[in-house]
Amino acid sequence: MTVVIENAHVVTVSGEEYPTGHIVIDGDRITAVGPGPAPTAGRVERVNGRGCLATPGLVNTHHHLYQWASQGIATGGTLFEWLTTLYKPWAKMDAEIAAGAATAGLAWLAKSGCTTSTDHHYIFPKGRGDLFAAEIHAAAELGLRFHPCRGSMDRGESDGGLPPDEVVEDLDTILAETGAAIDRYHDPSPGSMLRVAVAPCSPFSVSRELLVRSAELARDRGVRLHTHLAETLDEEEHTAEQFGMTPAEYMDSIGWLGPDVWLAHCVHLHDADIKRLAETRTGAAHCPSSNARLGSGIARVSHLLEAGVPVGLGVDGPASAELVPLAGEMRQAIYMQRARYGPDALTARQALEMATLGGARCLGRDGEIGSLEPGKLADIALWRVDGFHAALDDPVVALTFGQTPPLRRLFVGGRTIVRDDALVTVPQDEAGRRGAAAHRRLMALAEEVL
Numbered sequence: 001m002t003v004v005i006e007n008a009h010v011v012t013v014s015g016e017e018y019p020t021g022h023i024v025i026d027g028d029r030i031t032a033v034g035p036g037p038a039p040t041a042g043r044v045e046r047v048n049g050r051g052c053l054a055t056p057g058l059v060n061t062h063h064h065l066y067q068w069a070s071q072g073i074a075t076g077g078t079l080f081e082w083l084t085t086l087y088k089p090w091a092k093m094d095a096e097i098a099a100g101a102a103t104a105g106l107a108w109l110a111k112s113g114c115t116t117s118t119d120h121h122y123i124f125p126k127g128r129g130d131l132f133a134a135e136i137h138a139a140a141e142l143g144l145r146f147h148p149c150r151g152s153m154d155r156g157e158s159d160g161g162l163p164p165d166e167v168v169e170d171l172d173t174i175l176a177e178t179g180a181a182i183d184r185y186h187d188p189s190p191g192s193m194l195r196v197a198v199a200p201c202s203p204f205s206v207s208r209e210l211l212v213r214s215a216e217l218a219r220d221r222g223v224r225l226h227t228h229l230a231e232t233l234d235e236e237e238h239t240a241e242q243f244g245m246t247p248a249e250y251m252d253s254i255g256w257l258g259p260d261v262w263l264a265h266c267v268h269l270h271d272a273d274i275k276r277l278a279e280t281r282t283g284a285a286h287c288p289s290s291n292a293r294l295g296s297g298i299a300r301v302s303h304l305l306e307a308g309v310p311v312g313l314g315v316d317g318p319a320s321a322e323l324v325p326l327a328g329e330m331r332q333a334i335y336m337q338r339a340r341y342g343p344d345a346l347t348a349r350q351a352l353e354m355a356t357l358g359g360a361r362c363l364g365r366d367g368e369i370g371s372l373e374p375g376k377l378a379d380i381a382l383w384r385v386d387g388f389h390a391a392l393d394d395p396v397v398a399l400t401f402g403q404t405p406p407l408r409r410l411f412v413g414g415r416t417i418v419r420d421d422a423l424v425t426v427p428q429d430e431a432g433r434r435g436a437a438a439h440r441r442l443m444a445l446a447e448e449v450l
Contacts, residue, residue, distance in 0.1 A: 001045050002026050003414065004038045005382060008049025009395045011349075013056055013357050014371035023054060025378040028191055028413035033372050051386030052408050053395040055352060056371050057115025057379035058326050059359025061285035062226075062264040062314030065119045065135055066093060068101035069438040070319045079232045079294045079320075083162060086319060089446030091167045095129025097438045097445075102138035104435020105318055107423050110144060112325030112404060115379035115412045116359070116369060117144055118314075120226060120264070122151025122201040123167055124177070132181055136194065143417050143425040145192075145379065147363055149199035149226045150181045154210050160242075161205045171210055174200075175217060182221050190368065191377060191413065195223070202228040203247055204238045212254050224260050224364055227251075230273070231265035232296045248273035257282045262362040264314060266304070267297040274300065278307040283362035286354065288332035289324045290316035298336045301354075302345045312359030313351075327404040330355050334400060348400040378414040383407060384421075 003025040010021035012033060022038035024031045032038065074085040102119070109117050119135055132150060139146035152174040155161025161168070169177075178198055186196040198218040200206040211227075218225045230236065230247045239247045248269060251257060257276060262283030269277070277284065286301050304311050313329045315321055330351040337345040360370025368377050383405045385395040392398040399405060410418035422428050 001043060002040060003045045003047060004040055005047045005049050005054055005380070006038050008052045008054040008382065009385070010054045010372060011352065011396060012372040013353055014373055021054070023372060023380065025380075025411065025414045028378055030372060030374055030376050030378050032374055047382070047409060049382055049408070051384060051390070053383045053385045053399055054372065055113075055381050055383065055399070056356040056369065057381050057410065057412065058113045058355045059312060059363065059370060060109055060114050060117040060315055060326050061262060061283075061312035061359045061362045062287055062316055063105070063117055063119045064121065064317030064319070065102040065105040066090070066098050066121060066123065066131070067317035067319035068105040068435050069093070069097050069442040071322045071439070073319065077294070078234065079296055080162060080234050082294060082320065087163050087167055088449040089442060090123045091125050091164070092445035092449070093123060093125055093128065093131065093442060095131050095134040097442050098131040099134035099138055100434040100438030100441075102135035103142065103426065103431050104438070106139055106142050106144055107426060107428065107431035108323070109315070109326055110142060110410060110417050110423060111407070111421070112327040113381040113383070113407060113410060114326045115145055115381070115410065115417070116147065116363070116365070118147040118149055118197070118226070118363065120149045120151050120199050122153055122199065124169060125167065136185060140193070141426055142423075143412055143415055145369070145412055147195050147197060148185070149197040150178045151199040151201050152178065152210065152214070153201045153205040154207050155205050159207070163205050168205075171207070171213065174210060175213055178214070179217060179221070182223055186221070186223055188222065193413070197224040197226045199226040202235070203250060204235055208254060211251075211256060215255055219260070224262070225256065226262055226264070227256070228265055229263040230268045231291070233268055236268050246270060246273060248276060252276055260364065262310070262312070264316070265291065265296070265299065267291055267299045269300055274303055274307050274309065277304070277309045281310065283310040283312065285312050285314040285362060286333060287314040287316040287321070288329055288336045290321040292332070292336065293320055298340050301333060302337050302341050305350065310358060310361035311354050312362040313355045325404055326355070327399070330400040331402070348394070348396045351400050352396060378411050380409075380411040381407060382409040
């Protein structure tokens, strides 16, 4: 059936904005967007968007879903202190925990307007089931578009890395398992619900050879590359000591910058680093809440955007940004840039673009998602900006500056995922219970190491 959203304030993000407009959905695609009533008749479902703001669905460009099970730990630590505390309980994780955590984490994202999410999973304890498959099945059950990143670590403490040896894998295993994940799950077809990326964890937890071989594997298979970069000053000091370069210079030296790469955090970048990211069209995933929670700093997002770097938003792991909604990261991004650079540093519409089209650019899918245009996938968020939010004349400011408004509908490929602020693909309370059960199970298994 054709679905018509009408009488809504429509923000296409790609250009036009219609204070009273319509969107027509046929199948999984948008077929019309414009002002006034929709030019359709016949058998259609009409969604009255009066008092609502229609935007593209939000795109989450960096996450660690398994961390839903380990929230609220090491709340006063830096990144390295937090990691060294949490690596040991994470080593006890199994596929049951990963499934419950992913269900709750993805449900929470959907509730905040997210229609496409990545996930960076890099912990694979031996003999504890298929954790990568567990989160993929959770995303399929919920109905979100999913870009899981097969992560990896091969530099344990004995090799000068940060993680304990028990949570790292050897190079041959990593490459074999990553290749198998691409073969089994990656769907490059138009409208795909599932695409896989290759994602060694970070310069301080992986070897140079793993980075080089991973890039070769990804480019041979035609998939994207992702990793953490320049998150903390500790990382910069580590990279300078090990390689005599900034983190960005190091990654550039081994072929890890380019239009098929997006990097998480990018907090501590120098002018030359920003210029190089722009020249190579390398994307950046900005995670303002996590960076603040860990005291890592404030990324130079205004400068990245000015230079032309594709920038998206990311929630990051729930254990470093507890219960943070993706829509709330727009507000965090605006306020943190203004706190650092002044009140004109980032606008409401720039933040919305980062959360939608910017994220789509990072994932290489800006031709299909991220804006409301005929021919694009019908990934649409319909926000209620009536009620308390109606005190603001500009609904985009209402969405991005204050508490996130409730969702009237959330569509992924034309399918309703959230209706009247409640998840409909999986019972909402059940999704929450699965996440809580995953937390209790991990804490029980990890009791001896916490």
